[in-house]
Amino acid sequence: MEPDLLEKAEIAEFAKAQWVDLCAKLGERVGVFIEAAWNNAVAYELREPGCAARFVNLCCALGPSFDRKPDNEWALAILADERLGQWVKLHQLVVRAAVELRTRAQDGARISAQLLVSDAALLDRLDKQQTAQRGEVFAAARLSCDLEAVELRVLETEWRREYHKVEGLWKLMPLPAEPLVLRINSREAIPPGISVLTQPAGAKVAARLQARSLKHSLCSQARHPELTYAGAHGLSSWSGHNATATSWQVHCDPPPPLASAPLQALLEETMPQPSLLRISTCGVRDEGVPFGALDTFVFAYPAHQWLSIFHRDAGPQLQWPRRGTEAALPLRTRCHLERDGVPAPAKKWVAAFHEGLDSSVQRGFDELFTAWTESAGDAAMALTADLLVGKADLAWGWHESPAGLAGHPVTRLVVDFDLANGIECALTGEIVLGATRTRVRLVVEGRGEMKHRFDEKVLRGALPEVLLPTVGRWRSPFRIEFDPIALEGGAMWSDVLSCTGSMVAECGLRPRIAGGGGWQWYARLACESVSAYVRVHDPLLGQTSQTVNLLPALNLLDWSSG
Known part of the structure; x- marks a missing residue:
């Protein structure tokens, strides 16, 4: 099984260039060392591009079986956590290893610094390779970049009316002013869809959906968070500061004109118009489970x-x-x-x-x-x-x-x-x-x-x-x-x-x-x-x-x- 973009031979050459002292100490056993580290990566099924290479690089700092050492129980906990993606696992392993190495005697601080330098060099190499393969600029997530919570709120619903019989006469009466709010965080699951009652495009009024994000950390104030809203209307997107608090009108499908409609069916449960809402970051944290991307459908129902x-x-x-x-x-x-x-x-x-x-x-x-x-x-x-x-x-x-x-x-x-x-x-x-x-x-x-x-x-x-x-x-x-x-x-x-x-x-x-x-x-x-x-x-x-x-x-x- 080849779980990575880089071949073992390329990783070995990279290790020799970055870990000169280690390779000199190992001598002819460098190949055996790389093979052992590689097999350990394979055992953890690190198949995502770059993950196995980063794991081998980590082994150069901690040893080929560092995850089995008693003082590295934290590493085994990260690798065994099924809630973490492979890239997040490698990021957290590198961050934690750098901290742990600095606390060790002798040359721990030097090895910690070398780990960060070599990991950055490896990421540069992987970015270049991915860019060449994709034909567009690619940059892997390197920094902690994640959300803490998201709030979705429906605005501008004062126009809503419902029929009520008052003293024997039917009247359209306004609805009570009740806020429609959905808060999503690490304790509240992201629903597969949300429902908004609104008007079709072209109406004088329609409901607005507001999205507000609370950051945990960001890699770039200009890039993240990124919010996209895609549907029959097309694609709308915001990024950076503009995406932390924004709102937009939500529209449903138009009903048939009353004058030309055939005999109207009573109590017809009309279908909603779906759109896809996505709020994303790199989805990486130095520790803990990331919030990740929010992906949910927005179902626009007619409020008629x-x-x-x-x-x-x-x-x-x-x-x-x-x-x-x-x-x-x-x-x-x-x-x-x-x-x-x-x-x-x-x-x-x-x-x-x-x-x-x-x-x-x-x-x-x-x-x-x-x-x-x-x-x-x-x-x-x-x-x-x-x-x-x-x-x-x-x-x-x-x-x-x-x-x-x-x-x-x-x-x-x-x-x-x-x-x-x-x-x-x-x-x-x-x-x-x-x-x-x-x-x-x-x-x-x-x-x-x-x-x-x-x-x-x-x-x-x-x-x-x-x-x-x-x-x-x-x-x-x-x-x-x-x-x-x-x-x-x-x-x-x-x-x-x-x-x-x-x-x-x-x-x-x-x-x-x-x-x-x-x-x-x-x-x-x-x-x-x-x-x-x-x-x-x-x-x-x-x-x-x-x-x-x-x-x-x-x-x-x-x-x-x-």
Whole structure:
């Protein structure tokens, strides 16, 4: 294994030039000495460029197995510390060895000085070699240069607003002035990302991110620390004194224009715009574990706040068979959607409920009536279908996590629902069963309420846990009423022993099942197969029982808002 840029032969020549007295003393054993020191470097897996050469140079001052000597336990501790990088280990070994040598008798001070001179000469040689290989000037870290702590703070957030209902009216209210600060030091881990709520580029106001650094030591006041911020905007950089305390605007992706947007998905968890923040130094300390470079993503989330309001009135009673000159269904829905106080066009929302929901209900019961006419003569049907009737207010938008900058933002969700769902359907007609004719009235009535009011901070991905319980579901059984019609034979229904089948309904909010993220209003309505078990009295045959199939299973409605 060759762990270094310099060959053993080059290191041997370097040692002879720098450590003249040592090589003269060793004589022909210089090669054995260098080999032993080299193998020791290999044993510690010092593979980074220059590390093995510096280790061999250190052995010239302390001996080829200096790390195993009792009075050099400090060296073994440094070499075994997995928190230290290889270059930091060699730097700390050289610094500590120079100090230890000065405390020794005889020529310790001279050897200490010689170690520092030879190490500097070796670094010069390595820099020259690296520069030649890279094609650009390279300078290895030689001095202690590290940070003690970094503080990240969000500034200029006075423009932030959130929706609150005050005395029955929705208003955009300012947020409490709470500082968003993240302090990072040797005891606090660097988070993989921080979250900032802001505006898109071009907005009048946007959040600013401030970075302040506390130095431990610096190799150059002009070079370090170095701060870079790279993202969709390009690359911004500061160095030296300018990087110790600086701030810049953070921007998120722009939202689609309200006027040209399709039917807006509700509660869509928009994606952030990522940028990479790096604050770096040489990352070297004379002793201890360096703070090192701060590398973290800055996720810019849109601070937009949304408000959706809709009101639906109760509908008219519909009659079948339908007349060709029937009036169009009345508009029952009023919708309002806005973002940060700016209203969005409501025409598509009104159409989604009127042309989508109300018309779909009518078409679904057209099928039910057609099925009924196959079972009953002189058929008629009356229907009052009130789905999602009442008012439903929703306000939502991103909000800072309880963990502040270090956490993913949460969705602030305000729900104020006062909705009712009702079905009243009566089918009438004459059923012929054997020698009987019966006037039958098949009735189903169902009602479910959706009354919910809460203001919650919902973790990312946890909206289903909060919203799905607000869905209204109910099952209403059919009941049958009958009036026998007297016929010449005298046979007639005497009783209905049982009637099976129900109307099943489900209305509310659900995740969009097509076309992207977010939530949508939806309604489902289904009719189970309906049958009756009737008892027939016949003067000749006596009492008999028979099953009458009245309606097949039908999916009457499967509607969603988009």
